[in-house]
Amino acid sequence: MSDEAPTPSRGRSRLRAAGDALAQLAPALRTPDRTAQPLFAQAPRAWQRLLPYAVVGIFVTTLLPVTITVLIGDYGADGGWAGALGVAQTVPLLLAVTRPLPAWLLVLLADTLGALLLTQADTVGGQSWPWPPMTVVGYLVVMACLGLRESVRTLVGVWLATGVLGAFLGFFRPSGSTDTAALLFVLSGIVLALTAALRGLGDARQRIAEQEVISEAERSRRTLLEERARIARELHDVVAHHMSVITVQADSAPYRLPGMPEPVREEFAAIAASARESLGEMRRLLTVLRSDGANGGGANGGGDGAALAPQPGIGRLQQLVEATVRAGQPVELSLAAAAVGVAPPAVDLSAYRIVQEALANVVRHAPGAATRVSVTVDEGEGEGSGQGEVLVLVVNGPARDAVVEVESAGTGHGLVGMRERVRLTGGTLDTGPLPDGGFRVAARLPLSAGGDMAAIDPNGKTEESS
Structure with a gap:
């Protein structure tokens, strides 16, 4: 047999x-x-x-x-x-x-x-x-x-x-x-x-x-x-x-x-x-x-x-992190007091959404991984330069169990949404895997966000592509 x-x-x-x-x-x-x-x-x-x-x-x-x-x-x-x-x-x-x-x-x-x-x-x-x-x-x-x-x-x-x-x-x-x-x-x-x-x-x-x-x-x-x-x-x-x-x-x-x-x-x-x-x-x-x-x-x-x-804005990040922790995801928040209430509305909303979407990706792709969220303000070089930036950093470690591969091709809603929001405010976004198996999301959002308002068009057209 x-x-x-x-x-x-x-x-x-x-x-x-x-x-x-x-x-x-x-x-x-x-x-x-x-x-x-x-x-x-x-x-x-x-x-x-x-x-x-x-x-x-x-x-x-x-x-x-x-x-x-x-x-x-x-x-x-x-x-x-x-x-x-x-x-x-x-x-x-x-x-x-x-x-x-x-x-x-x-x-x-x-x-x-x-x-x-x-x-x-x-x-x-x-x-x-x-x-x-x-x-x-x-x-x-x-x-x-x-x-x-x-x-x-x-x-x-x-x-x-x-x-x-x-x-x-x-x-x-x-x-x-x-x-x-x-x-x-x-x-x-x-x-x-x-x-x-x-x-x-x-x-x-x-x-x-x-x-x-x-x-x-x-x-x-x-x-x-x-x-x-x-x-x-x-x-x-x-x-x-x-x-x-x-x-x-x-x-x-x-x-x-x-x-x-x-x-x-x-x-x-x-x-x-x-x-x-x-x-x-x-x-x-x-x-x-x-x-x-x-x-x-x-x-x-x-x-x-x-x-x-x-x-929502940066001021509600504490509530967002607390809700994520209650869902079983260990998250540590470092929120500078200077970052609350100083950002323009578009930057304030974009910072919140970037953290929200980054945490959602962590929950999907690395459940149980230790995660750190940091939101600070960089006043820029020189007095009165007016070039301050809101720095958003979300870093998670490797997942405790085998899960779906971390999204890196940029075809999902999370990273696409982050890129569009950062481009809207005229900032920069850096994402990618870490050597230990974790993932990093780092965004710089200028406080003087003139942004690319024409970039957000429901028909998908932008000033750059048209």
């Missing part, structure tokens, strides 16, 4: 090995891109690209002397004619690697001429005719090359031409000879079908690989657009608050500052009108951005209450 138990496992292992070998050879089996491109020219390894030349070369060097010997010894053909026929029937096989259809025409013509000449041979009786064994082998080599390159219509035409020619030559068959026309017709059909199927497998695998690349590009683009739309929704709340303050201040200025000249009153009225118009435009934009949230709360995953809630 112990000897029989591993048998299914060994069988599956052999099947997997065969499948892997075929998968590696699949790129070589697909249809060449150009007319005169050699067979297997697109193979990934050099020995695979040289394989057709080696195989055809072996057949030529073997068939040439055998053909001459058999024609002279078995069929009693003249030595000169035997040598000429041997060369004409075998040497064109070398052309089949790059141009199998012309090679087939040359071989077919030489084989037909040889069949007609053999009708006058001394000992053709009792021998194979019109296709001697060497002719059948050489012809099948050409059929294999044709099946790996030509279209199905061409292959059907070649196969039918082989059968029609064999039937036509049957009218001239010498008495006592063995008719091999049907044999070649059947064998050539089998070879054409098998090689065409292998080529079809290679083409199918190539199309699948190309489709996977396209799908991955589309998935990355969709992820980027979703992140940009989410960031735009959040920034709307920040900008709308400031626009509302401008509107209120401009409308109330004549009452707070009595005795204001009429031109100044008109100027404040124009400011208030422009601010109200801008608020209206932003509300219409927000309606478009949140149109997909009617049924599910939009990208933020909440309902209307979540969409209308105040946007």
